[in-house]
Amino acid sequence: MPVVSFREALNQAMDEEMARDERVFLMGEEVAQYNGAYKVSQGLLAKYGPKRIIDTPIAEAGFTGIGIGSAMVGLRPIVEFMSWNFSLIAFDQIVNNAAKMLSMSGGNFNVPIVFRGPGGAAHNLAATHSQSLESLYAHFPGLKVVMPSNPRDAKGLLKTAIRDNNPVIFIESEVMYGEKGEIPEGEYTIPLGAGERMKEGNDVTIVSWSKILQHITLKAVGRLEEEGISVELIDPRTIRPMDWELVFNSVKKTNRLVIVEEGWPFAGVGAQISHEVSNHCFDYLDAPVERVTQEDVPLPYAHNLEVASLPNIQKVIRAVRKVMYRD
Amino acid sequence: MATNILMPKLSDTMSEGLILKWLKNEGDKVKQGETLVEIESDKADMELEAYDSGILRKILVPAGGKAGIGAPIGIIAGANEDISNMLEAAPSTPLRSVTLERSPDDSKTPAAVSPAGLQRTSADSNELLKASPLAKRLAGENKIELRSITGSGPQGRIIKRDIEPLLGRKKSGPAAILTNITPGGSRTVELSLIRKTIAKRMQESKQTVPHFYVTVEIDMEPAMAFREQLNTVAESKISFSDLLVKAAAGTLMHHPNVNASYLGNTVRQFGEAHIAVAVALDEGLVTPVIRNCEQKTILQINAELLDLAERARNRKLKPEEYQGATFTISNLGMFGVDDFVAIVNPPEGAILAVGSIVEKPVVKQGQIVIGHTMKVTLSSDHRIIDGAVAARFLKDLKSLLEKPAALMLV
Secondary structure, eight states: OOOEEEEHHHHHHHHHHHHHHHHEEETTTSSSSOTTTTTTTTTTHHHHOOOTEEOOOOHHHHHHHHHHHHHHHTTTEEEEEESGGGGGGGHHIIIIIIHHHHHHHHOOOOOOOOEEEEEEEOOOOGGGOOOOHHHHHHHHHTOOEEEOOOHHHHHHHHHHHHOOOSSSSEEOGGGGGGGGOOSSSSSOOOOTOOOOOEESSSSSSEEEEEEEHHIIHHHHHHHHHHTOEEEEEESEEEESSSSSHHHHHHHHSSEEEEEEEESSSOOOHHHHHHHHHHHHSSSSSSSOOOOEEEOSSSSSSSHEEEEHOOOOHHHHHHHHHHTTOOO | OOOOEEEOOSSTTOOOEEEESSSOOOEEEEOOOOOEEEEOSSOOOOEEEEEOOEEEEEEOOOOOOOEEOOOOOEEEETTTOOOHHHHHHHHSSSOOOOGGGTTTOOOOSSSTTOOTTTOOOTTTTTSSOOBHHHHHHHHHHHTGGGGGSSSSGGGGGGGGGHHHHHHHHHHOOGGGGGGGTTTOOOOOOOOOOHHHHHHHHHHHHHHSSSSEEEEEEEEHHHHHHHHHHHHHHOOOOHHHHHHHHHHHHHHHTOOOTTEEETTTTTEEEESOOOOOEEEEEETTEEOEEEEEEEOOOOOHHHHHHHHHHHHHTTOOOOOGGGOOOOOOEEEEEGGOOOOOOOOOOOSSSSSEEEEEEEEEEETTTTTEEEEEEEEEEEEEEETTTHHHHEEEEEHHHHHHHSSSSGGGGG
């Protein structure tokens, strides 16, 4: 199987979908002539020309609105945010127009649009440029939220997102763009709402996604296995719709759940998972659900404080020991 | 006619029994003589048969629950027979039962009728029972009384690992209890009935019986050669325990004052050697008894001991098989123990503790040679046995084992 980087996988997805459907186009800051701030759109301008690969001014509210309008009248735009932090300028467009148009137009206007770009913390980008906004967007009915953790899922899920007839929030990670992984030969797609059980286990279920899954949770799982704790690891891949059956069945087997996410604790994605599990798996739980999140403060700039604020391996191990009553 | 199923007295020392498993459900037809329920006494697991035919209308004490001897644990009656009187009477029975654990004024509903296992039975029933949802469900499904379990979670929360041993035990026997200990974790475990009995009896013995101890060293080379010779012809493998039982029986016949029980103003001297042999279990020990060893051959003793030990380990001994010994042998030789002292098992007068056979330099006919010796220690009840009596007993036992061919004559 071919080995590609995360950015190459995303590039292939957009390339294949643009070749397949001439209504698909990409717009955003630096996506065309500069080949993308993170080189995700490398070579696409040369291949598809300036009509379909469009550099925008630094005006998120404006180009997001243009994208939504074009989707309403039949095109299938991909809007790239240089960072999901900048999407907050376009927040009103996304949540009030993209998310609600189908409902408020009585079903007359679909908005087949993908918003994509890197989210979460990188290194020393400080409080305003390091945010994990998945829980914010997942809050709104009408938006789907996708967060792949590897190149294979990134490509398969982005192709599905582009073909979806409704708005999809697609959150990548700056620090993962260069990371490589195997992808299947030939064309493939991965359905939204289908999570993946990355590892089978018996003692505790961990739900985790995106960069934190790869960089923190997987490493913690390795250490826990050395302690003799058998972890079942679930990557939901799509935050909304969530693959509830996968999560519930796993918790019913292990009787314990830890959620590891980069976002803040209050009203975070983990809070919702915790609620659904306590509701659907109540009689199967042997311990209260534990969560590992970013600390409940704006992310500090100082490196030592940044590290202390974000989820880390020790925090995951502590949480797992706690639900195992081993602390 | 409606009848109560009563907790039977399965051993002399039993005061309460634990329901392991009901083999019939409420509403099932029951025929006289059919096995109804498995009960754990302080000594063994026993099956209780139905004395009457009818319908098992009510299980008063579900699996995991305990009841005193004579307390009703269920009701057999006709399909439409009115049993409301019996249901009401159940808790106020004069005999001991789980109902004793309830507050005295709470006399309406039977103690353990709830299949959910959540029925409050203890006097402090106002205290919130802390258990994980999973633990509650497992207890309900398996009819385990949650209040009988000590929780190992925060603030005594009952969690999966507290219930699992009880489930595993039903499936795979007592060993399952030991498999679930968390590395580095402390926990509180309720004593099994067998453990409680051991605790009570050993404490009683050590506090009321004035013990003294006499040790001798026995040259085991003749016995080793003798055993080897026997094993070239015997179909089953003769063990040193077999020889010891036979030797002790032969010696006891000449020492009725050791083969005896203290009875207050009298001493009972026995004319037969019923010898108990201690068998270690995961959760304690039992002492199956080989009766009339003085009349039995080494081969008979061998066969009986193998069978008893095997059934003791599976907790399948009948009460008469672990009661009524006149003398006990406890052998820790297989653990490489040099010597040790045992606690007398009342009402017996003495117990013999046996160490391992050790290869060591010994003096024979003025020469230092390599020999094989074994130390045995007799613990005696000084109220009926004096030092000289114990010493003479050991001298005869030693001489018998050192001339083992004589075992054929005793």
